[in-house]
Amino acid sequence: MAMIAVVAFESTFGNTRAVAEAIGRGLSAAGVSVRVQAIAETPARQLEAIDLLVVGAPVCRGHGTSEAMQTWLSRLPDGCGRPAAVFDTYFHKTLASDTVPPVTACLHERRWNLVVPPVSFVEQGPDQPLVWGEAGHAEAWGALVASSAAKVATP
Numbered sequence: 001m002a003m004i005a006v007v008a009f010e011s012t013f014g015n016t017r018a019v020a021e022a023i024g025r026g027l028s029a030a031g032v033s034v035r036v037q038a039i040a041e042t043p044a045r046q047l048e049a050i051d052l053l054v055v056g057a058p059v060c061r062g063h064g065t066s067e068a069m070q071t072w073l074s075r076l077p078d079g080c081g082r083p084a085a086v087f088d089t090y091f092h093k094t095l096a097s098d099t100v101p102p103v104t105a106c107l108h109e110r111r112w113n114l115v116v117p118p119v120s121f122v123e124q125g126p127d128q129p130l131v132w133g134e135a136g137h138a139e140a141w142g143a144l145v146a147s148s149a150a151k152v153a154t155p
């Protein structure tokens with residue numbers, strides 16, 4: 001049976017959504033049954049029966065994650081060791097992302113198993129589209145997430 005995945009993202013200007021959709025295409029091409037949804041449309045109960053969770057958020061220095069993302073993460077069901085992955089989007093990051101660590105910490109706390117290192121996708125500037133090639137990068141990363149998740153036994 002096909003692995004069931006959700007790619008849950010937060011996006012104001014559309015780049016994180018575009019990356020999430022490209023990751024969804026990569027997962028789908030690898031045989032995963034995937035839904036790509038904003039966190040606002042992703043209730044915790046929907047995550048109780050999935051095999052893989054991917055979470056994406058924009059870099060937001062000084063805030064770590066948005067309040068909406070913090071609330072959503074705090075309601076995550078117990079992952080029971082199920083596979084997960086995290087990504088962010090940004091345009092200028094001189095320091096390491098302040099967004100990925102709180103998201104990964106929350107996923108660990110809720111017993112989701114990060115199967116690949118978090119990855120960042122870059123846009124051309126504030127309110128600008130993604131840098132050329134990033135959609136393909138995201139699609140390839142989706143395929144990597146699928147193959148890494150398949151190696152982890154789900155309960």
Ligand SMILES: Cc1cc2nc3c(=O)[nH]c(=O)nc-3n(C[C@H](O)[C@H](O)[C@H](O)COP(=O)(O)O)c2cc1C
Pocket residue numbers: 010011012013014015016017058059060061063089090091092093123125126127
């Ligand atoms: C409050 C705030 C702080 C931000 N801080 C950073 C930052 O430190 N570095 C960066 O590259 N982008 C920063 N950004 C920009 C977003 O991370 C970036 O534009 C992102 O790709 C937007 O994603 P979206 O198109 O899905 O909304 C910030 C945006 C906001 C609203």
